[in-house]
Amino acid sequence: NAGSNATKGRAADELFGGLLAPGMDRWSCRSRYQSSWYYKHFPYTPSPHLLRKLRTYEARHRRCGPGTPLYAKSVEQLKSGRSVEGMECSYIVWLPFEGLGNRMLSMVSGFLYALLTDRVLLVAMPPDSADLFCEPFPGTTWLLPLEDFPVANLFGLGPSPDISYTSLLNNKKIVVDGGDPANNATAAVAAPPVPSYVYVSLGWQMTDGPFFCGEHQLALGQVNWLLLYSDLYFVPSLYPIAEFQDELRRLFPSKESASHLLLRYLIHPANTVWGLVTRYYHSYLAPATKRIGVQIRMFGHSSIPVDDMYNQILACSRQEHNILPETDDDEAATTVTVTSDGGGSGNNGSTAILIASLYGDYYERLRSRYYEHAAKDGGGWVGVFQPTHDERQATENLAHNQKALAEIYLLSFSEELMTSGLSTFGYVSSSLAGVRPTILLTAFDHKVPETPCRRAVSMEPCNLTPPRGVECRGKAAVDGEDLAAHVEVCEDFHDGVKLF
Ligand code: GDP
Structure with a gap:
């Protein structure tokens, strides 16, 4: 009947055309169900592929999230110092860096990366952010349990610790294309043992620029835990990576919708x-x-x-x-014109x-x-x-x-x-x-x-610090061809790039 259709229509709208999963508690996170009443523009509906990908992600997060046997197993593996093949769950842990805007942008970038690489996104939330955001994923938590996480000093590691990806490359702790980080002309293979975790430092200092190369993505794919330190919206730099291109096209048929949909999906004020x-x-x-x-x-x-x-x-x-x-x-x-009631x-x-x-x-x-x-x-x-x-x-x-x-x-x-x-x-x-x-x-x-x-x-x-000067398979990570195909120079910063 019309009444129930209207209710259905409204339910679909408040969840942004299925972007948000139904069935979460309305009162523990009111913004999740109410924000649609306030936005004035709805320029993009999510693609069916994005919806499928999100539901698959949510199921994975429930299976692998904190409190599950698979999570406990993964933490044990992390303590062992080595990544092992065939683990069911792998993770990317977001770390806070800079102000709120920076943090929200690195969160959605990390989340998209998790979607692209079948990882689970966990956030290491500091006390200054304890009561800011709701849980985004149904039936689980995205909060990293800090008390029993085996990596020490998580909030104080900075832009270039010994465990950063390039330090590990330089010290041959991780090997790409037969051991010479300078020579990465062909497909990459990380030689064992692969460290149990790698810190990827993708902030304005861009310590780990090679992260944005396909061959390094192959090596990183073997690492069970990544720690992400970034203050950037680095999504535009994922587009030139050949291994991600098809998927990105299907997720966001309009490139301009990427941050819009990811932010509306992931971030809900407490x-x-x-x-x-x-x-x-x-x-x-x-x-x-x-x-x-x-x-x-x-x-x-x-x-x-x-x-x-x-x-x-x-x-x-x-x-x-x-x-x-x-x-x-x-x-x-x-x-x-003023009416008699003063209005x-x-x-x-x-x-x-x-x-x-x-x-x-x-x-x-x-x-x-x-x-x-x-x-x-x-x-x-x-x-x-x-x-x-x-x-x-x-x-x-x-x-x-x-x-x-x-x-x-x-x-x-x-x-x-x-x-x-x-x-x-x-x-x-x-x-x-x-x-x-x-x-x-x-x-x-x-x-x-x-x-x-x-x-x-x-x-x-705008991605204010794309990985300039980084060579991928002998080609620059940011080159003119990619500029034309995927991104444009930002209106407000000529060194930055943005999707359009
Ligand atoms: P950015 O530095 O402009 O890129 O933005 P960020 O959000 O990353 O960092 C700036 C921080 O300064 C914010 O998170 C706030 O803590 C504070 N701030 C800056 N502008 C405003 C404002 O207009 N209102 C409020 N309440 N805080 C602001």
């Missing part, structure tokens, strides 16, 4: 964070007919005075056909501008702008809102991170986004939103950029 998000949204943003998110990130290396940044925001808005409503200095020209709006409804920034200055300026001037041409009422301005990044503080995550989600519920170049905080918001943002360009060397901003070619994050 109830505490969801409370912040929904209270703020209903109090300040819901009443407007349109929401515009503006994310302003000021990095030390490219800082400029507040007035210059504010002018850049306004110039960007004008360049992009008035993302922010223009104002009219002539009060009489305002066309807002009213312009011809174009009302706008809520949500500011996310560590500082209060841009909020103050924009709020004054719309207090002192009416919006032009029936632009209606304009409200300006900013949930927090903590002044400094405090990644070690759980309450700070909860608010940062809440703001990422509030941004992602916007119809339109203006974000800051080079900022993973902004990248994650855009991908979650399913919006191609307008990106404010960075003031390299503290010089205000001539072009204030660019419209992004896709909602995909």
Whole structure:
């Protein structure tokens, strides 16, 4: 009957067309079932192949996850110091590095890698992130049990420990193509004994660039445990690896949908964070007919005075056909109609501008702008809102991170986004939103950029550090051909690449 069809339709929608598995408890993770009510855009439905792959993954995670006999067996094998062939389960352990945006991007990259290589993703969650995210996989846990994990000092190993992949290559602890890491012209074979685990350091230092070569993937395929240390969205660098190409094409027929679907699948704010998000949204943003998110990130290396940044925001808005409503200095020209109950709006409804920034200055300026001037041409009422301005990044503080995550989600519920170049905080918001943002360009060397901003070619994050200078089977890991076929140079960073 129509009623049950409607219910079915809604159930399908709230799970994003089957992206999320049904049957999880609604109340232990409210965001998982409610976020679909808030997003304004649904640009991509997941491919049937992605859905199959996710369900297979979930079954594997239940079989191999912490608390299972197979997990106990794998930990014993890890203690033994050697990888063995024929183990049913192999793992990739995500380690935290840098701020929240960076972490979410390396998490989804690690998860896609787990999908591609039949591994199980476990996360080593530090106390600063203890109550941020829900469990994403039904009937199991993704949390690495830290107390009995045999590798010491997990959170303090840094970018190039002795156990990093290249250190092991250099010390011939792992052998690719007969032992000479420089000579990897043909198919690779790792000679026994294969270490029980390898640390892959894929952060901005890019210690282990060879990871992105097919021959090294063959060698790493024999290692039962990988420890992933990264602050990057490294998905674009998986595309040129021949062994992954077909699968990636089937998983994401539109490359641009990769981060969008992976983030919506994997990341769900915990109830505490969801409370912040929904209270703020209903109090300040819901009443407007349109929401515009503006994310302003000021990095030390490219800082400029507040007035210059504010002018850049306004110039960007004008360049992009008035993302922010223009104002009219002539009060009489305002066309807002007010009804007898005091309500009213312009011809174009009302706008809520949500500011996310560590500082209060841009909020103050924009709020004054719309207090002192009416919006032009029936632009209606304009409200300006900013949930927090903590002044400094405090990644070690759980309450700070909860608010940062809440703001990422509030941004992602916007119809339109203006974000800051080079900022993973902004990248994650855009991908979650399913919006191609307008990106404010960075003031390299503290010089205000001539072009204030660019419209992004896709909602995909930029991989800020692709493995440049790395040779794979005698060919560069990042070469012109791949650039043309899979990725483009990022709008905001000429050394970075992104899917489009
Ligand atoms: P990125 O440094 O811009 O790439 O983004 P990250 O999220 O990785 O790191 C920046 C961190 O600084 C965030 O995780 C927050 O802790 C903090 N931060 C930066 N911008 C904001 C903001 O607009 N709002 C809040 N609440 N925190 C922010």
